[in-house]
Amino acid sequence: MHDIVDLYPESPRRGDEVSITYRGLLAQNGADSIWFHYGYDNWQNISTREMQKQGNSFHCKVSAEGRKMVNFCFKDSANHWDNNNGSNWSCSIR
Numbered sequence: 001m002h003d004i005v006d007l008y009p010e011s012p013r014r015g016d017e018v019s020i021t022y023r024g025l026l027a028q029n030g031a032d033s034i035w036f037h038y039g040y041d042n043w044q045n046i047s048t049r050e051m052q053k054q055g056n057s058f059h060c061k062v063s064a065e066g067r068k069m070v071n072f073c074f075k076d077s078a079n080h081w082d083n084n085n086g087s088n089w090s091c092s093i094r
Contacts, residue, residue: 005089012064013094022074023057024082031076034058038073040066040093048075064093 004024012018026034034053039046045065051058051074064070069090073083 004084007091011092011094012070014064014067016064017061018064018070018091019059019061020051020072021057021059022051022082024074026074026076026080026082027056027058031058031078031080033077035075036060036062036072037075038062039071040064041068041071043071064091066093069093 004022006021008019009016020036022034022036034051035048036051037046037048047062049060049062051060062070069092071088071090073081073088075081
């Protein structure tokens with residue numbers, strides 16, 4: 001996952017702020033804007049947050065508010081999605 005997505009901390013505690021860095025397909029193909037699309041515990045409480053471009057990557061921070069996991073994927077301004085080949089991404093919440 002580290003080539004495409006970095007999370008810090010990788011396994012957050014509930015309520016922790018999680019920093020996300022995205023360098024995937026959308027960023028590599030010159031997207032001008034990317035949004036972090038996420039939910040908790042199998043896509044409950046879905047939200048979308050615009051990421052900030054820094055060099056060749058995009059960054060944002062969200063709070064780990066779920067009980068078990070954060071589920072997420074990415075989209076650009078042309079509504080192209082990077083959903084990890086249909087598997088999306090997730091991180092466990094401790």
